[in-house]
Amino acid sequence: MLVSVLTAVHVLGVVIWIGGVAFVTMIVFPMIARMEDSFEKVLFFQGMEHRFARIAKNSVGVVGITGCWLLYITGEWRILFSMAGIGPTLMIVVWTSYLFVLLFEGKIFRMIFGGKTQQDAVKVFSLLSRFHWVILGLSLLAVGVGVWAGHGGVLI
Template identity: 30%
Template sequence: MDDFTLARVLHIVAIVPWIGGVAFVTTVLMPAVRRHNPPEERLIAFHRFEAGFAWQARIWIGLAGLSGLWMIHRADLWYRFADPRFWWMHAMVAVWAVFAAMLYLIEPLFLHRRMERSRSPDRDFARMERMHLLLLLVSLITIIGAMAGAHGLI
């Protein structure tokens, strides 16, 4: 197996648990937290579960970023960023950058402290649910575009 193929395999292996985890958190965990906890306790309940996934997501996001960068470098795909037909390349980088910023910077440096001191945990939880849903939808559109684009369908 050559290094490009290995990078592609690692890239897909990283995407599946990362975005799959986002889908689980968004469509299963958050609705369960909302159904089974009073509004003022939802943030605390969510963070009890989410902590177990955050470290895994950091690993998958790091692996996805490194393998994606390697493939771009190795195959000299930089030109694709200048061509709008490869919109899905921009989308992959944008989705990765949003998640990387959230998990490596915003959550540990600011968001967790802010949530601990929240004056309206019910509104913060609802906002977090909406953001997770938006990020999941954008991620799925990106995956569809990337797979279709990589196979010459768009």
Template identity: 25%
Template sequence: MATTLYVLHLLGAVVWVGGMAFAILMLRPAAHEALEPPQRIALMEGVFRRFFRMLWHVVPVVILTGWAMWIGWYWGFAASIWHVHAMHLAGLGMAGVFLFVALGPWARMRAAVAAGDRAAAAAALDTIRKAVTFNLMLGLLTVAVAGWGRFGG
């Protein structure tokens, strides 16, 4: 059972952090080079609609499998080593950023796109970009902490 939890946790983290890396480091710059603002907003609306829909499933899996491993593998809060606490804090922070984006600027962007308000959609998209960039940095740091703690002490 522990292996299944670990694999689900890793796959969820890869999808979440990898999706953010792709969106910020590859898709966004390519869209800015190739598309005019109206097409860029439409593309990013479609991308984030799919990505955030997936994250509503992935984020709980990552958190719940992390907690299950924390209790079953690392013997709970008091007995855990430093990197498990750091991953937990960072994971909850990342989930908080996701909730902020999904319930705030993403909702505003969808409403602006539906209303044909390109300026409001672009402003919301910029807020999403900043939050996802922050979350990507936090996610990469979390992955580094996980690797360091697991194999580096």
């Protein structure tokens, strides 16, 4: 019963969080790419980012707590970093990457947006967009492998 409740809450957190990342990657970045003015690009991105960061932080918390709890009560922590535990291992890799970005968000933004010109803004957003595609791909891989391995799927 507890495992089912924790898994449901865990997956709901994943849906809101990764769904948001998918929306930003597939809808928001192409919209920003079509904007002419770099100032408008930065303002729009930071406004959107500011709102989403709060949702992402809460989701990362919920997913992390329920995930660790699940690891503990299912005993799956014993198979972490092995082929049998590839699902939760990938989840932890993805979770840690997001945690890192969320913790150092301020510093990262100052680094990429500080003193940039109009042409640089185009480059910065193209780089950010590619980075989002990579992290979205990794997240979807973690979801796919997690569900596959958690339901009797054999990986090799």
